[in-house]
Amino acid sequence: MLKLRGNHIILRALEPEDLDFLYDLENAHEVWEVSGTTTPYARHVLKLYLENAHRDIYDVKQLRLCITSVMGERLGLIDLFDFDPKHRRAGLGILIAEEKHRNKGIGKEAVELLCNYAFDTLDLHQLFANVGADNKRSIHLFKKLGFVQAGLKEDWNYINGRYQDELLFQKINK
Template structure:
């Protein structure tokens, strides 16, 4: 069995052919509040990013993978490990499923695959996720895989003229 292959999806490294999908996602303002983005990305800048995406997690301190359907190889989302700290054996995790691919089980399968990869191949001790308090779907998803709420950041995200609280979730590999 391949490590980054599931029953319905594969996780794979980003390629230049993914430029259009990445451009669409990165320039969708509805995601900016959770990705700390405040301006659009040009295709040129994203192409440069993809050309340098060959760096491994030890160099880049992050791992960004495309989520694609196994049968069709259609791009359905992205999943990331970020803020990788090898000494402390931890990383943050984030996931995004494009709106037309939500509620199909892709997020659950991708999260399960990446958790397994992080603990077995990267030897991480813990993974953490930051989720706004009103993101009920993400909270349910991460709790399904054993993530525990360990903190609350009050008024952490400012969007549409209002502050939102952000929850900190953690999964420790015992």
């Protein structure tokens, strides 16, 4: 089982016991704009997803990990998506579940751990992140960790009755 340990957090593979946590996060309407979700997920669908979460990133082109405290409290999720081994790149997404856990260094440590894993273990050349132009926290996080804004997608997402820009950030492992 994949487990990446930092000073304050652990990134670990999803377990069947994460069903309620995943169900609550995936169905939290306020985070749908970040995940691109437009409809609620049924518990049964998420249970099936968890049953297949062990599948290899080379097979499913995605890796989702649970961010936990060293004491085991679930704090959020972090993903590699659109994994492309030929071009050695993947997207990176992160969601810290509750406001009380944000701005405490959890996201920074989680992204650092996953970047190290992606570059050192998966031998990726680059990671990218798509960030809403109004998401100041994520913009600050990715810039702080060496991601560079590589593009602007104007009017990319239609959220709450208006179009919003999305920024493309890249981190290239040189």
